Amino acid sequence: MNEQIKEAVREQMFRKRLNQSEVARQLNLTPQALSKTLRRGEMPETWGRLLELLDLELIAVPKERQQ
Numbered sequence: 001m002n003e004q005i006k007e008a009v010r011e012q013m014f015r016k017r018l019n020q021s022e023v024a025r026q027l028n029l030t031p032q033a034l035s036k037t038l039r040r041g042e043m044p045e046t047w048g049r050l051l052e053l054l055d056l057e058l059i060a061v062p063k064e065r066q067q
Contacts, residue, residue, distance in 0.1 A: 006038060008060040015062075 013023060024034040051058060 005058060005060045009038065012060075012062060 013019070018026075020034050020038070021031045024031045027034065029037075
């Protein structure tokens with residue numbers, strides 16, 4: 001996971017006023033596991049290799065809200 005995606009995740013957590021402990025609880029993870037994931041930016045190896053092979057990158061953007 002690249003820095004742009006990690007930063008988008010951090011920004012969205014800030015906008016939603018969620019700290020890492022709350023996000024971890026909602027994902028049924030320990031705060032340490034979530035912190036490690038956000039630091040390392042790990043992505044399943046197969047997906048990473050597939051995206052690389054196809055010259056694609058994953059980009060995180062906020063969802064559009066329907067009114």
